[in-house]
Amino acid sequence: MKALQYTAYGERPVVHEIPEPVAGPGEVLVRVAGAALNPLDVKIGAGHVQEYFPITFPSVVGTDLAGTVERLGSGVTGWSVGDAVITRTDPTEGGAVAEYAVVPAPSLVPAPTT
Incomplete structure (x- = not known):
């Protein structure tokens, strides 16, 4: 997948091809539709x-994202594949400006329908 990454403090971020992240226990893989x-x-x-x-480093840029639940890690309840969500990642982990992001399930909220 493509992701915008910082490679050092103060450097411009660069788009790289990186492996798709995998949702672990209690986590959700989100297909990113938009990031800020x-x-x-x-x-x-x-x-x-x-x-x-x-x-x-390297670190995927951004913390704010909206998208669709793609996969559920073990133990995740209350969410289904296809749910539209918004979330914020941990600032030290980033990950929003990419095709996919893994986030803790409790950090998700339903995206507005209007």
């Missing part, structure tokens, strides 16, 4: 907040 960059994402990539939100 917020000011924290920009500060993380620039290295301005690395003492609070350190990242490991």
Whole structure:
């Protein structure tokens, strides 16, 4: 899958081909329909907040995303494949600006229908 990744603090992110993530226990694989960059994402990539939100390189950009549930990890209840969702990933893990993202099931909320 394609993902936008930081390769070092202060560097421009670059699109790379990376393996599709796998949902573990309690996690959900989301097919990303849209992602947003917020000011924290920009500060993380620039290295301005690395003492609070350190990242490991390469790191997929972004924390805010909307999409569709693609797969459920073991133990996940309350969600079904095909559900439209919105979520925010952990700032130190990022992952929003990619074709797929893995997120903890409790962080999902239903996407608005209007």
